[in-house]
Amino acid sequence: MTPEENSKAPAQVLDAERIDRALSRIAHEILEKNKVSEGLCLVGIQTRGVPLANRLGAKIREIEGHAVPVGVLDINLYRDDLDHIRDHPVLRKTEIPFGIEGKIVVLVDDVLFTGRTIRAALDGLIDLGRPRAIQLAVLVDRGHRELPIRPDYVGKNVPTSLRESVDVHLKETDGEDAVLLVPKKAAGEGR
Numbered sequence: 001m002t003p004e005e006n007s008k009a010p011a012q013v014l015d016a017e018r019i020d021r022a023l024s025r026i027a028h029e030i031l032e033k034n035k036v037s038e039g040l041c042l043v044g045i046q047t048r049g050v051p052l053a054n055r056l057g058a059k060i061r062e063i064e065g066h067a068v069p070v071g072v073l074d075i076n077l078y079r080d081d082l083d084h085i086r087d088h089p090v091l092r093k094t095e096i097p098f099g100i101e102g103k104i105v106v107l108v109d110d111v112l113f114t115g116r117t118i119r120a121a122l123d124g125l126i127d128l129g130r131p132r133a134i135q136l137a138v139l140v141d142r143g144h145r146e147l148p149i150r151p152d153y154v155g156k157n158v159p160t161s162l163r164e165s166v167d168v169h170l171k172e173t174d175g176e177d178a179v180l181l182v183p184k185k186a187a188g189e190g191r
Contacts (some may be wrong), residue, residue: 030060045075052109108119137153
């Protein structure tokens with residue numbers, strides 16, 4: 001492999017052990033910031049935010065001895081780029097079987113990039129009630145914000161160029177745990 005080809009190969013940023021360690025740290029930070037787990041709930045953004053929220057919920061249960069509610073939020077109808085998507089958006093279920101009124105809601109997602117996904121998630125949450133506070137936990141913050149959104153809890157900051165993407169693979173959705181930094185192909189390059 002030439003150095004040029006090698007520079008275009010995906011680079012592993014986090015493996016399964018480091019993902020688990022980052023989630024353990026985030027769970028402790030959530031409890032430390034909020035003092036107790038009462039009145040706290042986790043809401044994972046479809047798709048990869050959901051297993052991350054479930055894992056955080058399990059870690060908080062291990063630490064505190066009791067569970068915090070975990071819900072699922074589909075943001076597709078709240079996206080501001082629906083008219084730019086060629087196909088119709090895939091609608092998934094929003095399942096939040098608990099009230100969020102007056103609660104501290106921790107939104108959970110895999111990667112924070114422009115902030116547009118989180119803006120859509122905020123709109124979706126507000127339609128369900130008025131939480132006391134909304135906090136944001138992400139596994140990876142890659143920068144390049146287009147909106148003034150900042151996470152409260154970050155597993156890893158990964159500075160990227162716009163010619164790279166961050167691919168999160170989770171056992172629940174992809175069969176393995178890994179975070180990869182993947183170079184995007186330049187226009188005119190082969191597949």
